[in-house]
Amino acid sequence: MKTTLAILSLLLTTAAPLxxxxxxxxxxxxxxxxxxxxxxxxxxxxxxxxxGFVAAFRNPALxxxxxxxxxxxxxxxxxxxxxxxxxxxxxxxxxxSDQSTAGAFxxxxxxxxMAHGSQTSMSAGLLFAASQFEHLKVQADxxxxxxxxxxxxxxxxxxxxxxxxxxxxxxxxNGLPLGATPDATxxxxxxxxxxxxxxxxxxxxxxxxxxxxxxxxxxVTGPAELFTAIQRKLALEIAGLPAQVIPASxxxxxxxxxxxxxNW
Numbered sequence: 001m002k003t004t005l006a007i008l009s010l011l012l013t014t015a016a017p018l019x020x021x022x023x024x025x026x027x028x029x030x031x032x033x034x035x036x037x038x039x040x041x042x043x044x045x046x047x048x049x050x051x052g053f054v055a056a057f058r059n060p061a062l063x064x065x066x067x068x069x070x071x072x073x074x075x076x077x078x079x080x081x082x083x084x085x086x087x088x089x090x091x092x093x094x095x096x097s098d099q100s101t102a103g104a105f106x107x108x109x110x111x112x113x114m115a116h117g118s119q120t121s122m123s124a125g126l127l128f129a130a131s132q133f134e135h136l137k138v139q140a141d142x143x144x145x146x147x148x149x150x151x152x153x154x155x156x157x158x159x160x161x162x163x164x165x166x167x168x169x170x171x172x173x174n175g176l177p178l179g180a181t182p183d184a185t186x187x188x189x190x191x192x193x194x195x196x197x198x199x200x201x202x203x204x205x206x207x208x209x210x211x212x213x214x215x216x217x218x219x220v221t222g223p224a225e226l227f228t229a230i231q232r233k234l235a236l237e238i239a240g241l242p243a244q245v246i247p248a249s250x251x252x253x254x255x256x257x258x259x260x261x262x263n264w
Contacts, residue, residue, distance in 0.1 A: 027095065028069030030140035031076050031237055034129040035090075036149040036178065038082040038120040045178070045223075046114055049148060052226040053078070056234055057106035063099055065235040073097040074238055075140060077132050078109055081125025082117020084156035090115075093136055121156030122149050122209065123163075126173065130166045143169075144237055147209065148176035152199050152260070159208050159260050172212030174237060175205035176229060177219045199259075208260035214240060 035049055056062060066074055078091040090112045094105045129145045145166065153159040166173060179201040205217040216236065218229045 026071045026139045026141065027073045027075045028066075028071050028140075029074050029142045029144060029238055029240065030093075030133065030136050030138070031074060031143075032129040032132050032145045033076065033078045034125050034145055034147040035078070035080045036082070036120070036122070036125070036147075036151075037080045037115050037117055038149075038151065039116075039118045040120060040151050041116070043116075045150070046116060048223045048226055049178070050109070050114060052230045054106045054110045055227050056230045057096075057102045057109070059231060060099060061231065062096075062102055062234060065238040066096060066098075066102075068239055070141070075136060075138055076105065079125070079129050079132065080115045081121065081128060082115070083119040084121040084124045086115070086117035086119075086121070087125060087128035088115045089132070093132070095138070119155035120149065120151045120153060122147065122153045123159045123161075124156035126159075126162050126166055127157075130169060130171055133169075133171065142172065142213075142240055144172040144174060144212070146174050146176065146233060146237065148178055149205075149209075150178040150201070152201075152204055153208070154261070163209060163211055167211045172215050173210050174215055174233065175210045175217035176233060177201040177205045177217055178226075179219055179221055204260070 033053060035053070037046060041049070066072060074096050075093050076091075076096055077089070077093045079087060079089050081087045091105065091108050094101070094108075096102050096105060126145060126147060129147070133143055163173060202217060202219045205219075210217050214236075218233055220226050220229045
């Protein structure tokens with residue numbers, strides 16, 4: 001109960017984005033990327049994940065998605081997370097409006113030091129990501145957290161409670177499950193992408209992590225798919241469109257419950 005109250009206190013005191021005085025102060029979406037850097041991620045996986053986001057922002061196709069919005073601007077921030085006390089702000093809020101600003105963001109992200117933590121506290125990572133909206137100085141039509149991860153929550157507060165609190169703030173949570181299949185992964189560098197048999201990572205994200213308006217999870221089953229998945233997610237998030245997957249909010253009430261806290 002004390003843990004729950006502490007979480008509530010943290011998020012309920014988080015300020016909403018500042019109101020805009022003119023159209024120039026508005027963005028179509030404010031998006032926090034929350035990247036998993038827990039101990040289960042190998043060095044190869046860490047670099048592949050970071051490189052995927054960098055490449056996505058350097059891709060001219062990103063401008064097509066941005067220009068499709070009402071304000072033709074988005075705000076982005078990038079954080080990394082691992083254990084319950086291991087979260088890092090890698091790049092603060094940045095307005096992306098053209099190829100120049102997107103490229104500058106990609107350059108800063110590529111040059112930033114990469115963290116590597118221990119346990120997997122996706123819940124603490126989500127709390128940290130949600131707290132970044134306190135520092136947003138523009139009005140956002142939509143707010144979203146894009147969380148990637150290769151395992152279930154095994155430290156920090158319960159993921160289900162955290163998810164519900166984040167959603168209550170009007171923040172959508174989308175997911176990028178970093179899983180693998182025997183056919184998709186033969187490189188030993190990516191051996192740790194295999195999940196324990198009791199966890200289906202796509203089901204886990206849909207049942208325990210994602211939520212909100214048009215929320216979705218796009219599973220990645222191998223390193224070669226990561227850039228494509230990130231690019232597709234960015235386009236969907238900027239446009240505010242649902243992916244062709246079943247979001248958590250559409251699950252039937254009598255669906256079998258998903259085990260959300262890992263004990264291994």
